Amino acid sequence: MPLTRPRTYAFLVVCLFLLGGCETAPLAPNVEPPTEYTYIIGPGDNIEMFVWGNPEVSRSVPVRPDGKISAPLVEELPASGKTPFQLARDIERELGKYIRNPLVSVIVSGFVGPYSEQVRVVGQAAKPQAVPYKENMSLLDLMILVGGMTEYAAGNRSTIVRTVNGVQQQFRVRVDDLLDNGDISANVNVLPGDVLIIPEAYF
Incomplete structure (x- = not known):
């Protein structure tokens, strides 16, 4: 079926826009990747939280859509936007209220990452x-x-x-x-x- 005049004009506008974008966009440069890239935790990731000497509070917990995690003795702790090292130190500070000198390791699985990454x-x-x-x-x-x-x-x-x-x-x-x-x-x-x-x- 032939295009009506309004549809033809709209189609031509879209084509000109796309063609113009192709003409003006330069070829993508082969830029250097980020040096020493460190993974950033995001909603949807799964966190393996190991508390040495305290297996009863070690857990595997998901990072919720709001970017927070909840675990025994750790409630509503922001995780999104942090590295595993940073999150481990934050968990240690929270657990330090209840456990003497906690030592925490964090391992990420089910990688999703933050939206911006x-x-x-x-x-x-x-x-x-x-x-x-x-x-x-x-x-x-x-x-x-x-x-x-x-x-x-x-x-x-x-x-x-x-x-x-x-x-x-x-x-x-x-x-x-x-x-x-x-x-x-x-x-x-x-x-x-x-x-x-x-x-x-x-x-």
């Missing part, structure tokens, strides 16, 4: 999703995690939205060249908080 993939990925950032993560690693692209994807028009010095910027990436042609030069580093947008191809 997650890498999100939207659009024509096989499995669009948010994934926790991993040290030295690359575009290829990310595409493996989301299962590649759909048959309708325009991989070489994909962009990464990244915050640089507090300013949101958009960079073009060549996913088709990377996956279909094995062009390793297209395999750029991914940073915490990146959003990969894979658009649909024009037909």
Whole structure:
């Protein structure tokens, strides 16, 4: 069925916007990954709390959606946004009210991480999703995690939205060249908080 005039105008506006974005967005630089990256705890993570010499208060507890944990003798303790080391010291301070010189170790499992650290993939990925950032993560690693692209994807028009010095910027990436042609030069580093947008191809 032919497009009506209002729909045609709207379609053209969307196309011009997308084309303009492709023309102005530079290729994503292969920036250095964060040095000495330390995992940050987020809602949905699971915390293994070991209290040496006190197995009765050692527990596996989830980080609630509000970013807090609750365990024996530890109530409503903020965990999100902290490293495992920082959380262990906070738990020691809380337990110190009841136990003499507690020694706590914290191990994280079921990694999710805070929202600001997650890498999100939207659009024509096989499995669009948010994934926790991993040290030295690359575009290829990310595409493996989301299962590649759909048959309708325009991989070489994909962009990464990244915050640089507090300013949101958009960079073009060549996913088709990377996956279909094995062009390793297209395999750029991914940073915490990146959003990969894979658009649909024009037909």
